[in-house]
Amino acid sequence: EDQVTQSPEALRLQEGESSSLNCSYTVSGLRGLFWYRQDPGKGPEFLFTLYSAGEEKEKERLKATLTKKESFLHITAPKPEDSATYLCAVQHGGATNKLIFGTGTLLAVQP
Amino acid sequence: ETGVTQSPTHLIKTRGQQVTLRCSSQSGHNTVSWYQQALGQGPQFIFQYYREEENGRGNFPPRFSGLQFPNYSSELNVNALELDDSALYLCASSLGGSTGELFFGEGSRLTVL
Numbered sequence: 476e477d478q479v480t481q482s483p484e485a486l487r488l489q490e491g492e493s494s495s496l497n498c499s500y501t502v503s504g505l506r507g508l509f510w511y512r513q514d515p516g517k518g519p520e521f522l523f524t525l526y527s528a529g530e531e532k533e534k535e536r537l538k539a540t541l542t543k544k545e546s547f548l549h550i551t552a553p554k555p556e557d558s559a560t561y562l563c564a565v566q567h568g569g570a571t572n573k574l575i576f577g578t579g580t581l582l583a584v585q586p
Numbered sequence: 587e588t589g590v591t592q593s594p595t596h597l598i599k600t601r602g603q604q605v606t607l608r609c610s611s612q613s614g615h616n617t618v619s620w621y622q623q624a625l626g627q628g629p630q631f632i633f634q635y636y637r638e639e640e641n642g643r644g645n646f647p648p649r650f651s652g653l654q655f656p657n658y659s660s661e662l663n664v665n666a667l668e669l670d671d672s673a674l675y676l677c678a679s680s681l682g683g684s685t686g687e688l689f690f691g692e693g694s695r696l697t698v699l
Contacts, residue, residue, distance in 0.1 A: 479628075507686045518590070518676050518690030519629065562628055566686040571642030572619060574686055576628030 477502045481563050481577035488584050491552045496580045498563030499545040508546050509574060510539050511562040519562055553584045590679050590691035598697045599667050607662045607694045609677030618660040619688060620652060621676040629676055635660055664696075672698045 482497045500508065507526050511519035523532040525541040532539045536557065538549040548561055560581050564574040591610045599605050611618050617636045621629035631644035635654035649665040658679070664671060674695050678688035 509686050516692070518678070518692050519688075521687050521689065524687060564628070564686065569642070571634045572617065572680055572682075572685050572688065573631045573634065573642050573644065574629075574688070576630070578626065578628050 477565060477567055477575045479563055479565055479575055479577035481561075481580050483580060484578070485581040486583070488550075488553055488582070490554055490584055490586050493549070493551045493553070495550070496548040496561055496563075496582070497545060498548070498577060500563070500565050501544075502565045502567045502575070504568040506566045506568050508541055509564045509566065510537075510546070510548055511564065511576075513560045513562055513579065522561075550582070553582075555584045555586050558582055558584045590677055590689050592675075592677050592691035592694050594694055595692070596695045596697075598699060600699050601667055601669060603667050603698075604663065604665045605667060605696060607664075607675050607677075607696075609660045609662070609679075609691060611658045611660065611677075611679030612689050615679035615681050615689070616658050617680045617682060618654055618658065619678045619680070620660070620662045621678065621690075622646075623674040623676055623693070625673075632662070667698045669698050672696060 479500045510522040513519045523539040528543045540547045560579040562579045564576040593608050619634040620632040623629040634642040638654045651663045654660045674693040676693045678690045
């Protein structure tokens with residue numbers, strides 16, 4: 476059964492304190508791994524797609540990496556506006572865009 | 587470019603009632619997916635509509651049904667509401683039926699009493 480597990484559940488950082496969020500997954504035939512950001516009371520916002528082990532994507536202070544079993548979202552020198560829930564999701568082979576989401580990591584960056 | 591819009595934003599129903607949620611997809615997008623997000627959980631896939639046909643369904647009972655219209659807008663209908671149906675219902679649109687890059691609306695918060 477396809478499964479996504481994210482850790483930690485919650486993370487509190489000081490502004491400028493870099494860290495990483497983890498997403499471990501089991502999926503039959505990974506088609507893509509996705510990172511989304513969700514602010515309170517809002518829908519998820521797409522950040523990255525990773526397709527194969529070794530791939531990396533960057534956007535501002537965020538960098539996503541992928542291995543055969545897990546993905547990391549590295550946050551370098553975070554700012555308070557990076558505070559949000561970060562969701563990881565996988566898509567397996569098939570004719571739909573069905574995503575299997577993890578429960579997310581709630582990130583709080585304090586000034 | 588207009589993003590994904592959902593209505594209503596909040597609603598309260600009682601057990602056994604029926605509810606219809608609406609979604610307008612982003613301009614140019616022909617695929618709509620619906621997700622249910624319970625408090626503290628990740629979104630769960632309900633179903634997907636591509637060119638007015640349901641072409642994928644998650645583990646939800648038949649009392650969850652939907653429609654997609656020629657302009658690609660969509661409805662989610664839930665009959666015989668149960669307390670566990672209380673959640674944020676998210677609509678996502680995309681270009682094509684097999685991409686995981688989804689554009690979400692802000693959701694409809696349903697409370698069932």
